[in-house]
Amino acid sequence: MFADEEADPSEVILGGGRLTPGVVKIGETVRRPKSVFTRTLLLHLAQAGFDGVPKYLGCDELDRDILAFLPGDVPAKWRALTDDQVAAAGALLRRFHEASRALADHLGDGPVICHNDAGPNNTVFRHGRPIAFIDFDFAAVGDPLEDVAYMAWSWCISSKPARGDAASQAHQVRVLADAYGLSTAQRTRLVDAVYERLIRNERFWTARAFTGPPVISGPSPAEVLAWTSTEKAFVARFQRVFTAALA
Ligand SMILES: Nc1ncnc2c1ncn2[C@@H]1O[C@H](COP(=O)(O)OP(=O)(O)O)[C@@H](O)[C@H]1O
Ligand SMILES: [Mg+2]
Known part of the structure; x- marks a missing residue:
């Protein structure tokens, strides 16, 4: 200005x-x-x-x-969420994908439109329940598993001890998979997809650190990269726990 x-x-x-x-x-x-x-x-x-x-x-x-403007709450930070909230988010994502199919067909390159940033921070909660997604800047045609994987990380998984052990987080990823209605084949690929999404996150923030405009608020790209690396190590360490819960 x-x-x-x-x-x-x-x-x-x-x-x-x-x-x-x-x-x-x-x-x-x-x-x-x-x-x-x-x-x-x-x-x-x-x-x-x-x-x-x-x-x-x-x-x-x-x-x-x-x-x-959708009245409700949009949490600025990721945090522990209940199984009911995760299930509602998974069902909402599934409806989003299903409703997007005709547009994805028209555009080609994938079966659905992925939101690509469907974390709690881009979700409107009303009376504690996720009711809508906002912020479609990264939306693009893609594989629905990419969105479910990002949701598994952003809603259920965290290396912070306060967020509970890997077994309870893995249970919540299962809640998400069930609510979304993931197929057996998709379930076997989900943990790898979470890991790939973390790598994608690293690429995004590395580029942003070098070339992007500064972030408006919150941690710097360097801090996000350090945190993503810890999250990656956590997912790799407990890969079997997450995989077993999805079986
Ligand atoms: N349609 C909407 N209804 C309610 N709140 C919104 C809406 N769009 C944006 N917001 C609020 O504005 C904030 C920033 O908007 P967002 O589109 O997520 O931008 P950014 O790309 O910076 O994350 C959101 O975190 C949310 O609190
Ligand atoms: Mg946003």
Whole structure:
């Protein structure tokens, strides 16, 4: 913003996000930098009858997307969640994927649209229950297992001792797999997919550390990389525990 520009008093900056500058609330709407893919995806999902995402409401005079603001809580940080919350998130992800199939068919390259960032920090909870996903900047055609793997990590798995032992986390990954309705073949690939997702995370944050704009809030890319490396070691160490719980 230039020195002589004043902030629009009707705009409330929405905190909690780490990557996208300029996410604001005006009345019951959210304004975000324009994304043609987000618009296409949200309009498609609405047409398919899926209500677990904000409605796309158009574009404003500053060329920003206008999305419906969804009342509820969006946790800024990952944290321990109950089995019921994990199950509801898994079922929501499955409905998201199913509703996206026709668009993915049209685009080619994969059976569904993956959200690719469906952590608790991009989920609206209402009365403690996950009811919608937000933030579709990484959404793309892909393999549904990639999203389930990221959800297994971001919702169920953590190397922090306060988050419980690997056996109880593995049980929760099983809850997620059951709620999503993963096939037997997909279950056998899930733990590897979690590990691959951690490697993908490292690649993203390595690139971001060298070339990206700074994060808006929270840990630096270097701190995220150190933490991801610890998480990778945790998943590798308890691979058998996670695999057994899914069998
Ligand atoms: N449609 C929405 N309804 C309710 N809250 C939202 C919505 N969109 C964004 N937010 C809030 O704004 C924050 C930042 O938005 P987000 O799209 O996740 O940006 P970032 O890419 O920075 O993570 C979210 O963490 C959430 O608290
Ligand atoms: Mg976000």
